Amino acid sequence: TMASGSNKLFIAGFGGRIFSCILRALANQEALDKLVGVSASGPKDLSEMAEKLDHDSTHRAFPFRVGYINGNTPLAEQYKDCFGFLTFFDKANDQSYVVPVFGQPDPEKLPLKELGVDVAIDATGKFLTKELAQGFLNAGAKKVIMTAPAKDDTPLIIYRINGHKDTGFPIVSLASCTTNCAAPIVHALSEFLCMPKTVFLNTTHAVTNSQKMLDGNNKKLANSYAGLNNIVVTDTGATKSLQKIFPEIKKATGISCRVPVADGSILSLVMEFDEEDLDKNPLKNKLSTESVLAALKLFAEEKYSDLLKISDRKTMISTYVIGRPETSIVDQNHIEVIGNMVRIVAGYDNEYAYSYHAAKSAVNCPLPQ
Secondary structure, three states: OOOOOOOOEEEEOOOOHHHHHHHHHHHHOOOHHHEEEEEOOOOOOHHHHHHHHHEEOOOEEOOOEEEEEEOOOHHHHOOOOEEEEEEEEEOOOOEEEEEEEEOOOOHHHOOHHHHOOOEEEEOOOOOOOHHHHHHHHHOOOOEEEEOOOOOOOOOEOOOOOOHHHOOOOOEEEOOOHHHHHHHHHHHHHHHHOOOOOEEEEEEEEEOOOOOEOOOOOOOOHHHHOEOOOOOEEEEOOHHHHHHHHOOOOOEEEEEEEEEOOOOOEEEEEEEEOOHHHHHHOOOOOOOOHHHHHHHHHHHHHHOOOOOEEEEOOOOOOHHHHOOOOOOEEEEEEEEEEEOOEEEEEEEEOOOHHHHHHHHHHHHHOOOOO
Protein backbone atom coordinates (compact mmCIF):
# COMPACT_ATOMS: atom_id res chain seq x y z
CA THR A 1 0.00 0.00 0.00
CA MET A 2 1.04 3.59 -0.47
CA ALA A 3 2.63 5.48 2.36
CA SER A 4 0.04 7.62 4.04
CA GLY A 5 0.30 11.16 2.67
CA SER A 6 -0.87 14.23 4.44
CA ASN A 7 -2.94 16.25 1.94
CA LYS A 8 -6.01 17.91 3.47
CA LEU A 9 -9.12 17.11 1.44
CA PHE A 10 -12.45 18.68 0.51
CA ILE A 11 -15.18 16.79 -1.39
CA ALA A 12 -17.93 18.44 -3.44
CA GLY A 13 -21.03 16.52 -4.53
CA PHE A 14 -22.73 15.39 -1.33
CA GLY A 15 -25.06 12.41 -1.72
CA GLY A 16 -23.69 11.20 -5.07
CA ARG A 17 -22.48 7.63 -5.42
CA ILE A 18 -18.79 8.49 -5.78
CA PHE A 19 -18.99 11.05 -2.97
CA SER A 20 -20.47 8.48 -0.55
CA CYS A 21 -17.97 5.80 -1.58
CA ILE A 22 -14.95 8.13 -1.21
CA LEU A 23 -16.14 8.98 2.30
CA ARG A 24 -16.47 5.27 3.09
CA ALA A 25 -13.02 4.57 1.60
CA LEU A 26 -11.41 7.32 3.73
CA ALA A 27 -12.98 5.72 6.81
CA ASN A 28 -11.70 2.26 5.82
CA GLN A 29 -8.24 3.70 5.14
CA GLU A 30 -8.22 5.43 8.57
CA ALA A 31 -7.77 8.73 6.73
CA LEU A 32 -10.97 10.54 7.74
CA ASP A 33 -8.81 12.99 9.72
CA LYS A 34 -7.62 14.35 6.32
CA LEU A 35 -11.15 15.51 5.42
CA VAL A 36 -11.68 19.17 6.33
CA GLY A 37 -15.01 19.84 4.62
CA VAL A 38 -17.70 18.73 2.15
CA SER A 39 -20.31 20.55 0.10
CA ALA A 40 -23.78 19.96 -1.29
CA SER A 41 -25.60 21.81 -4.08
CA GLY A 42 -27.58 23.69 -1.41
CA PRO A 43 -28.60 23.42 2.27
CA LYS A 44 -30.08 20.02 3.03
CA ASP A 45 -31.65 18.23 5.98
CA LEU A 46 -28.60 17.00 7.90
CA SER A 47 -30.47 14.26 9.74
CA GLU A 48 -31.50 12.78 6.38
CA MET A 49 -27.97 13.13 4.99
CA ALA A 50 -26.51 11.36 8.00
CA GLU A 51 -29.09 8.58 7.72
CA LYS A 52 -28.27 8.02 4.03
CA LEU A 53 -24.55 7.79 4.78
CA ASP A 54 -25.10 5.54 7.78
CA HIS A 55 -26.73 2.84 5.66
CA ASP A 56 -26.12 2.49 1.92
CA SER A 57 -28.39 0.22 -0.14
CA THR A 58 -25.41 -1.33 -1.93
CA HIS A 59 -22.54 -1.15 0.56
CA ARG A 60 -24.65 -1.45 3.74
CA ALA A 61 -23.45 -0.06 7.10
CA PHE A 62 -20.91 2.78 7.21
CA PRO A 63 -17.68 1.70 9.00
CA PHE A 64 -18.21 4.35 11.73
CA ARG A 65 -21.27 5.66 13.57
CA VAL A 66 -22.64 8.67 11.67
CA GLY A 67 -24.26 11.65 13.41
CA TYR A 68 -24.77 15.37 12.81
CA ILE A 69 -24.79 18.79 14.48
CA ASN A 70 -27.22 21.35 13.10
CA GLY A 71 -25.93 24.69 11.89
CA ASN A 72 -27.06 27.26 14.43
CA THR A 73 -23.95 26.82 16.58
CA PRO A 74 -20.99 29.18 17.14
CA LEU A 75 -18.86 26.54 15.40
CA ALA A 76 -20.87 26.89 12.19
CA GLU A 77 -20.94 30.67 12.28
CA GLN A 78 -17.21 30.96 11.67
CA TYR A 79 -17.77 29.70 8.08
CA LYS A 80 -20.01 31.26 5.43
CA ASP A 81 -22.66 28.89 3.98
CA CYS A 82 -21.93 26.22 6.62
CA PHE A 83 -25.24 24.68 7.65
CA GLY A 84 -23.89 22.12 10.09
CA PHE A 85 -21.49 19.26 10.69
CA LEU A 86 -21.38 15.54 10.10
CA THR A 87 -19.87 13.53 12.92
CA PHE A 88 -18.20 10.13 12.66
CA PHE A 89 -17.34 7.95 15.62
CA ASP A 90 -14.85 5.12 15.22
CA LYS A 91 -15.68 2.83 18.12
CA ALA A 92 -12.70 0.51 17.59
CA ASN A 93 -10.16 3.33 18.03
CA ASP A 94 -12.31 5.61 20.22
CA GLN A 95 -11.86 8.40 17.63
CA SER A 96 -14.38 10.98 16.51
CA TYR A 97 -14.33 13.28 13.48
CA VAL A 98 -16.36 16.44 12.85
CA VAL A 99 -16.69 17.63 9.23
CA PRO A 100 -18.31 20.97 8.24
CA VAL A 101 -20.96 20.79 5.47
CA PHE A 102 -21.45 23.70 3.06
CA GLY A 103 -24.57 24.39 1.01
CA GLN A 104 -22.77 26.24 -1.75
CA PRO A 105 -22.86 24.95 -5.35
CA ASP A 106 -20.33 27.50 -6.67
CA PRO A 107 -16.75 26.30 -6.01
CA GLU A 108 -15.44 29.90 -6.13
CA LYS A 109 -17.49 30.77 -3.03
CA LEU A 110 -16.29 27.90 -0.82
CA PRO A 111 -13.87 28.86 2.02
CA LEU A 112 -11.21 26.42 0.82
CA LYS A 113 -8.31 28.69 1.76
CA GLU A 114 -9.62 29.20 5.32
CA LEU A 115 -10.07 25.44 5.70
CA GLY A 116 -6.47 24.81 4.56
CA VAL A 117 -7.56 22.57 1.66
CA ASP A 118 -4.77 20.98 -0.37
CA VAL A 119 -6.91 18.85 -2.71
CA ALA A 120 -10.51 19.46 -3.73
CA ILE A 121 -12.22 16.34 -5.09
CA ASP A 122 -15.00 17.15 -7.53
CA ALA A 123 -17.51 14.33 -7.16
CA THR A 124 -20.34 16.38 -8.72
CA GLY A 125 -19.35 15.48 -12.29
CA LYS A 126 -20.12 19.09 -13.21
CA PHE A 127 -16.67 20.69 -13.39
CA LEU A 128 -14.98 18.59 -16.05
CA THR A 129 -12.87 21.20 -17.83
CA LYS A 130 -9.85 23.12 -16.57
CA GLU A 131 -11.86 26.32 -16.90
CA LEU A 132 -14.71 25.02 -14.69
CA ALA A 133 -12.41 23.28 -12.19
CA GLN A 134 -10.40 26.50 -11.81
CA GLY A 135 -13.14 27.70 -9.41
CA PHE A 136 -11.81 25.37 -6.69
CA LEU A 137 -8.29 26.77 -7.17
CA ASN A 138 -9.57 30.36 -7.09
CA ALA A 139 -11.25 29.53 -3.76
CA GLY A 140 -7.92 28.41 -2.31
CA ALA A 141 -7.43 24.70 -3.05
CA LYS A 142 -3.95 23.81 -4.31
CA LYS A 143 -5.12 21.00 -6.56
CA VAL A 144 -8.35 19.64 -8.07
CA ILE A 145 -9.14 15.99 -8.83
CA MET A 146 -12.01 15.20 -11.23
CA THR A 147 -13.70 11.85 -10.59
CA ALA A 148 -14.72 11.37 -14.23
CA PRO A 149 -13.01 11.68 -17.63
CA ALA A 150 -12.29 15.35 -18.42
CA LYS A 151 -14.02 16.99 -21.37
CA ASP A 152 -10.80 18.76 -22.42
CA ASP A 153 -7.06 18.04 -22.35
CA THR A 154 -6.79 17.87 -18.53
CA PRO A 155 -4.10 15.25 -17.74
CA LEU A 156 -5.53 11.79 -16.99
CA ILE A 157 -3.61 10.34 -14.07
CA ILE A 158 -4.06 6.87 -12.64
CA TYR A 159 -1.72 6.75 -9.66
CA ARG A 160 0.74 3.85 -9.70
CA ILE A 161 0.09 3.43 -13.46
CA ASN A 162 1.18 6.76 -14.95
CA GLY A 163 1.39 8.72 -11.70
CA HIS A 164 5.05 9.59 -12.32
CA LYS A 165 3.77 11.96 -15.04
CA ASP A 166 2.02 14.06 -12.39
CA THR A 167 4.80 16.45 -11.48
CA GLY A 168 2.33 18.48 -9.44
CA PHE A 169 -0.35 19.40 -11.98
CA PRO A 170 -2.97 21.75 -10.48
CA ILE A 171 -5.89 19.89 -12.14
CA VAL A 172 -6.05 16.17 -12.95
CA SER A 173 -8.73 13.66 -13.91
CA LEU A 174 -8.85 10.08 -12.64
CA ALA A 175 -10.61 8.91 -15.84
CA SER A 176 -13.46 6.39 -15.42
CA CYS A 177 -13.98 3.20 -13.41
CA THR A 178 -13.67 1.13 -16.62
CA THR A 179 -10.36 2.79 -17.54
CA ASN A 180 -9.14 2.07 -14.01
CA CYS A 181 -10.00 -1.61 -14.55
CA ALA A 182 -8.32 -1.88 -17.96
CA ALA A 183 -5.19 0.17 -17.19
CA PRO A 184 -3.45 -2.19 -14.69
CA ILE A 185 -4.00 -5.13 -17.10
CA VAL A 186 -2.54 -3.25 -20.10
CA HIS A 187 0.31 -1.94 -17.93
CA ALA A 188 1.16 -5.42 -16.58
CA LEU A 189 1.27 -6.95 -20.07
CA SER A 190 3.30 -4.04 -21.45
CA GLU A 191 5.93 -4.54 -18.73
CA PHE A 192 6.31 -8.29 -19.14
CA LEU A 193 5.36 -8.86 -22.82
CA CYS A 194 4.79 -5.66 -24.82
CA MET A 195 2.25 -2.89 -25.36
CA PRO A 196 -0.83 -3.98 -27.37
CA LYS A 197 -1.40 -2.18 -30.69
CA THR A 198 -5.21 -2.54 -30.72
CA VAL A 199 -7.68 -2.78 -27.85
CA PHE A 200 -11.33 -3.88 -28.04
CA LEU A 201 -13.12 -3.24 -24.80
CA ASN A 202 -16.57 -4.39 -23.84
CA THR A 203 -17.92 -3.79 -20.33
CA THR A 204 -21.10 -5.25 -18.90
CA HIS A 205 -21.77 -2.40 -16.51
CA ALA A 206 -24.09 -1.82 -13.56
CA VAL A 207 -26.65 0.98 -13.86
CA THR A 208 -25.69 4.50 -12.79
CA ASN A 209 -27.67 7.56 -11.74
CA SER A 210 -27.36 8.98 -15.26
CA GLN A 211 -30.11 6.52 -16.29
CA LYS A 212 -33.85 6.64 -15.74
CA MET A 213 -35.53 3.99 -13.63
CA LEU A 214 -38.46 4.04 -16.09
CA ASP A 215 -38.56 5.40 -19.65
CA GLY A 216 -38.43 9.20 -19.58
CA ASN A 217 -36.58 12.23 -20.92
CA ASN A 218 -32.81 12.47 -20.89
CA LYS A 219 -30.28 14.51 -22.86
CA LYS A 220 -28.66 11.25 -23.96
CA LEU A 221 -31.10 8.92 -25.73
CA ALA A 222 -29.55 5.72 -24.32
CA ASN A 223 -30.08 7.02 -20.78
CA SER A 224 -33.75 7.84 -21.37
CA TYR A 225 -34.69 4.14 -21.46
CA ALA A 226 -35.52 2.29 -18.25
CA GLY A 227 -32.39 0.98 -16.54
CA LEU A 228 -34.65 -1.43 -14.63
CA ASN A 229 -35.66 -3.57 -17.59
CA ASN A 230 -33.22 -3.02 -20.43
CA ILE A 231 -29.72 -3.90 -21.45
CA VAL A 232 -28.70 -0.46 -22.72
CA VAL A 233 -25.85 -0.25 -25.22
CA THR A 234 -23.86 2.96 -24.86
CA ASP A 235 -20.43 4.17 -25.91
CA THR A 236 -17.62 4.20 -23.40
CA GLY A 237 -15.06 6.96 -22.90
CA ALA A 238 -12.64 4.35 -21.56
CA THR A 239 -11.11 3.67 -25.00
CA LYS A 240 -10.11 7.32 -25.55
CA SER A 241 -8.79 7.51 -21.98
CA LEU A 242 -6.67 4.37 -22.44
CA GLN A 243 -5.05 5.87 -25.53
CA LYS A 244 -4.29 9.07 -23.60
CA ILE A 245 -2.65 7.08 -20.80
CA PHE A 246 -0.85 4.68 -23.20
CA PRO A 247 -0.14 6.64 -26.40
CA GLU A 248 1.51 3.54 -27.95
CA ILE A 249 -1.94 1.98 -28.42
CA LYS A 250 -2.79 2.71 -32.07
CA LYS A 251 -6.51 1.86 -32.06
CA ALA A 252 -9.02 1.37 -29.27
CA THR A 253 -12.74 0.84 -29.55
CA GLY A 254 -15.47 -0.50 -27.30
CA ILE A 255 -18.97 -0.42 -25.89
CA SER A 256 -20.61 -0.46 -22.50
CA CYS A 257 -23.75 -2.53 -21.96
CA ARG A 258 -25.60 -1.22 -18.91
CA VAL A 259 -27.48 -4.06 -17.21
CA PRO A 260 -30.05 -3.98 -14.37
CA VAL A 261 -27.77 -4.57 -11.38
CA ALA A 262 -27.03 -1.86 -8.80
CA ASP A 263 -23.25 -2.31 -8.70
CA GLY A 264 -20.46 -4.56 -9.93
CA SER A 265 -19.28 -4.65 -13.55
CA ILE A 266 -17.37 -7.11 -15.72
CA LEU A 267 -14.89 -6.13 -18.42
CA SER A 268 -13.97 -8.19 -21.46
CA LEU A 269 -10.67 -6.85 -22.80
CA VAL A 270 -9.34 -8.06 -26.16
CA MET A 271 -5.85 -6.92 -27.09
CA GLU A 272 -3.94 -7.45 -30.31
CA PHE A 273 -0.13 -7.50 -30.22
CA ASP A 274 2.39 -6.83 -32.95
CA GLU A 275 4.70 -9.75 -33.82
CA GLU A 276 7.78 -7.47 -33.99
CA ASP A 277 7.04 -5.92 -30.59
CA LEU A 278 6.69 -9.38 -29.06
CA ASP A 279 10.05 -10.45 -30.52
CA LYS A 280 11.69 -7.38 -28.99
CA ASN A 281 10.52 -8.00 -25.43
CA PRO A 282 13.61 -8.38 -23.23
CA LEU A 283 12.31 -11.43 -21.38
CA LYS A 284 11.62 -13.16 -24.74
CA ASN A 285 8.25 -14.23 -23.40
CA LYS A 286 6.05 -15.78 -26.05
CA LEU A 287 2.35 -15.00 -26.02
CA SER A 288 0.44 -17.81 -24.30
CA THR A 289 -2.19 -18.26 -21.63
CA GLU A 290 0.63 -19.16 -19.24
CA SER A 291 2.81 -16.12 -20.03
CA VAL A 292 -0.19 -13.76 -19.77
CA LEU A 293 -1.22 -15.20 -16.41
CA ALA A 294 2.40 -15.12 -15.21
CA ALA A 295 2.71 -11.44 -16.21
CA LEU A 296 -0.49 -10.53 -14.37
CA LYS A 297 0.52 -12.54 -11.28
CA LEU A 298 3.98 -10.98 -11.20
CA PHE A 299 2.47 -7.50 -11.46
CA ALA A 300 -0.11 -8.21 -8.73
CA GLU A 301 2.43 -9.79 -6.40
CA GLU A 302 5.28 -7.32 -6.93
CA LYS A 303 3.72 -4.11 -5.65
CA TYR A 304 0.31 -3.67 -7.15
CA SER A 305 -1.82 -5.99 -5.03
CA ASP A 306 -4.14 -3.10 -4.20
CA LEU A 307 -4.83 -2.53 -7.93
CA LEU A 308 -4.84 -6.00 -9.43
CA LYS A 309 -6.09 -9.30 -8.01
CA ILE A 310 -6.11 -12.68 -9.69
CA SER A 311 -9.24 -14.63 -8.82
CA ASP A 312 -8.98 -18.40 -8.78
CA ARG A 313 -12.74 -18.84 -8.43
CA LYS A 314 -14.27 -21.15 -11.03
CA THR A 315 -16.42 -18.32 -12.36
CA MET A 316 -16.68 -14.53 -12.21
CA ILE A 317 -19.90 -13.05 -10.82
CA SER A 318 -20.52 -9.37 -10.26
CA THR A 319 -21.54 -9.57 -6.58
CA TYR A 320 -18.15 -11.12 -5.80
CA VAL A 321 -16.44 -7.79 -6.52
CA ILE A 322 -18.76 -5.51 -4.53
CA GLY A 323 -16.84 -3.77 -1.76
CA ARG A 324 -13.45 -4.93 -3.02
CA PRO A 325 -10.81 -2.18 -3.35
CA GLU A 326 -8.87 -3.60 -6.34
CA THR A 327 -9.74 -1.89 -9.63
CA SER A 328 -9.16 -5.11 -11.65
CA ILE A 329 -10.07 -8.58 -10.45
CA VAL A 330 -8.95 -10.90 -13.24
CA ASP A 331 -10.76 -14.20 -13.76
CA GLN A 332 -7.86 -16.56 -14.36
CA ASN A 333 -10.14 -19.13 -16.03
CA HIS A 334 -11.06 -16.66 -18.76
CA ILE A 335 -7.70 -15.83 -20.25
CA GLU A 336 -7.64 -16.83 -23.90
CA VAL A 337 -4.91 -16.49 -26.50
CA ILE A 338 -5.58 -16.89 -30.24
CA GLY A 339 -2.60 -16.03 -32.41
CA ASN A 340 -1.52 -12.53 -31.40
CA MET A 341 -4.76 -11.75 -29.60
CA VAL A 342 -5.46 -12.05 -25.90
CA ARG A 343 -8.81 -11.88 -24.17
CA ILE A 344 -8.97 -11.19 -20.44
CA VAL A 345 -12.10 -10.99 -18.27
CA ALA A 346 -11.98 -8.86 -15.11
CA GLY A 347 -14.59 -7.80 -12.56
CA TYR A 348 -14.59 -4.45 -10.75
CA ASP A 349 -16.71 -2.60 -8.22
CA ASN A 350 -17.40 0.39 -10.44
CA GLU A 351 -18.37 2.47 -7.38
CA TYR A 352 -16.13 1.45 -4.51
CA ALA A 353 -12.85 0.37 -6.15
CA TYR A 354 -12.71 3.58 -8.17
CA SER A 355 -13.51 5.66 -5.07
CA TYR A 356 -11.00 3.74 -2.95
CA HIS A 357 -8.18 4.76 -5.29
CA ALA A 358 -9.56 8.28 -5.67
CA ALA A 359 -9.28 8.63 -1.87
CA LYS A 360 -5.72 7.20 -1.81
CA SER A 361 -4.65 9.37 -4.74
CA ALA A 362 -6.05 12.54 -3.16
CA VAL A 363 -4.26 11.98 0.14
CA ASN A 364 -0.95 11.10 -1.54
CA CYS A 365 -0.74 13.06 -4.80
CA PRO A 366 1.99 15.69 -5.39
CA LEU A 367 0.87 19.32 -5.04
CA PRO A 368 1.89 22.12 -7.40
CA GLN A 369 5.10 23.79 -6.19
